[in-house]
Amino acid sequence: MKNDPEVLIAALTIPVIGFEHLSLEQRVNRDIILACAAHDDEDFYRLLPANLQNDETLCLEMLKAGYYYPKSILDTMPSLLNSREAILGIAKIRLEDSSSDPVPDIISRCRFRDDREVMLAACEDRPELVRYATERLQSDRDFIIAVLNRSKQWDAIWHTTEEFQSENIDVVLKALELCDPCYVNLPGLVEHFAQGIWEHQSIVLTFLNMGAPVLFKLGSHSSLLDNAELVRIAVHTSPSELQYASRRLKGDRDFILSLVKSVGRSLVHAECHLRNDDDILLAAVADTPGALVDCFGSDSNEDFESVVCFASRVRSKLEQHETYMRVFLSGISVSRPHHPPSVRCHLPLLDRGIETSVAFKKLIACFAGIPITKELHLLRKASLNLRKLGY
Numbered sequence: 093m094k095n096d097p098e099v100l101i102a103a104l105t106i107p108v109i110g111f112e113h114l115s116l117e118q119r120v121n122r123d124i125i126l127a128c129a130a131h132d133d134e135d136f137y138r139l140l141p142a143n144l145q146n147d148e149t150l151c152l153e154m155l156k157a158g159y160y161y162p163k164s165i166l167d168t169m170p171s172l173l174n175s176r177e178a179i180l181g182i183a184k185i186r187l188e189d190s191s192s193d194p195v196p197d198i199i200s201r202c203r204f205r206d207d208r209e210v211m212l213a214a215c216e217d218r219p220e221l222v223r224y225a226t227e228r229l230q231s232d233r234d235f236i237i238a239v240l241n242r243s244k245q246w247d248a249i250w251h252t253t254e255e256f257q258s259e260n261i262d263v264v265l266k267a268l269e270l271c272d273p274c275y276v277n278l279p280g281l282v283e284h285f286a287q288g289i290w291e292h293q294s295i296v297l298t299f300l301n302m303g304a305p306v307l308f309k310l311g312s313h314s315s316l317l318d319n320a321e322l323v324r325i326a327v328h329t330s331p332s333e334l335q336y337a338s339r340r341l342k343g344d345r346d347f348i349l350s351l352v353k354s355v356g357r358s359l360v361h362a363e364c365h366l367r368n369d370d371d372i373l374l375a376a377v378a379d380t381p382g383a384l385v386d387c388f389g390s391d392s393n394e395d396f397e398s399v400v401c402f403a404s405r406v407r408s409k410l411e412q413h414e415t416y417m418r419v420f421l422s423g424i425s426v427s428r429p430h431h432p433p434s435v436r437c438h439l440p441l442l443d444r445g446i447e448t449s450v451a452f453k454k455l456i457a458c459f460a461g462i463p464i465t466k467e468l469h470l471l472r473k474a475s476l477n478l479r480k481l482g483y
Contacts, residue, residue: 112134112136112139119139119140119141120141120144122150122153125140125144125150125154126153126154126157129153129154129157129158129159130157130158130159135160135161135164137154137159137161137164137165137168138164145168146168146169148169148171148172151165151168151169151172152172152175152177152178155172155175155177155178155181155182156177156178156180156181157181158181158184158185159181159185160185160187161194162178162181162182162185162194162198163194163197163198166198173198173201173202173203174202174203176204176207176210179198179199179202179204179210180204180209180210180213182194182195182198182199183195183199183210183211183213183214184213186217190218193218195214195218195221196218196221196224199211199214199221199224200224205224205225205226205229206225206226206228206229208229208232208235211224211225211229211235212235212238212239212242215239215242215243215248216239216242216243217243218243219239219240219243219245219246219247219248220247220248220250220251222236222239222247222248222250222251222252223250223251225251227253230251230252230253230256231252231253231255231256233256233260233263236248236249236252236256236260236263237263237266240263240266240267240270244270245270246267246268246269246270246271248267249263249264249267249268250281250284253286254286254287254288255286257285257286257288257289258286258288258289261289261292261294261295264285264289264295265294265295265298268295268298268299268302271302273302273303273304278299278302278303278304279304281304282299282304282306282309287309290306290309290310290311290314291310291311291314291316293316293319293322296310296316296322296326297322297325300322300325300326300329301325303329304329305326305329305330305332305333306326307323307326307333307336307337308336310336317336317337317338317341318337318338318340318341320341320344320347323337323341324351327351327355327358328354328355331355331357331358331360331361332358332361333358334351334358334361334362335361337361339363342361342362342363342366343362343363343365343366345366345369345372348362348363348366348372349371349372349375352372352375352376352379352383353375353376353378353379354379355379356375356376356377356378356379356380356382356383357376357380357382357383357386358376359372359373359376359383359386359387360383360386360387367387368398370402370405373387373402374406374470374471374474375470377402377474377477377478378469378470378471378473378474378477379473380477381477381478381480381481384399384402384477384478384481385481399483400483403478403483406471406474406475406478407475409463409471410463410468410471410472410475412461412462412463413462413463413464413468413471416457416460416462
């Protein structure tokens, strides 16, 4: 059975033995050679007898079978570089170690770079080889979609023309869906794309959701820079994105106030009069002490005095709340006979039950300008951050 060609071919297809283990008689058997070419991952071409190494028909069949080391054959028989069948066989080679992959170099030198079938086969596991395709294929919408579908990788879109990208936004979006931002140089990716794609809100939102700041790519007159929700998403990606927003948004008090509550460091890019607005500055500093450093980080006396005055106003409001709670409304909301006088309510009108008493307290606090609830929470956070900065 050991000398039975059919048994050997079956064994080679598993594989359990390699070409180097065959006898000289078996090494000249064409069926066995082709079985090795299809399944053996060793470069056995140099082990063939000289007459077989120069047998163009056999070499062609080996390449069509997907021989892992086509360069060995092409070095001996460069004419096969002009054989479509040979190149198609080479294009279908699949190797786990891309560093030793011979396909890119061969594809770059062959004359079948305008052949859809050859290039699709080559790009199935190597979408970056689209760069070797002719300009006609690089601009072929169906070809690029086919490469994206087969490879399940985004790289093909990288090598298309700017005109193609601008005219095929849906294809660009499809490619970006396949892109894992954890393994991609996002700034490089952003810079690569055609300028024409940035007027499409769907493209901008896709990049922002990937974590890539892109508002700088939009023209200064782009209507998207006046889109409050889009700018909000962009600022959450990077606080510096606010600098590219429209002047209207940067001067919109309500918009900036809502923004700095969660992205305090964006305040530095708001209009100047808003950076000195106590409510906005309080919300920004409560979110992060860095907001104060960004807005008043210079060594000028004016900036120092501004921060000192702001810190003083924060402390003053907190002291107002403490005075209100400890002096004006000391005690419990509803008095009980068994409680000592020191913890009973001093205002009989407030002794109307828990809910009524709480409502009275809030009403008095609002009338007197005493910070409570959300404002009090912001003041306490801002005070803590100010202490971290030494104020």
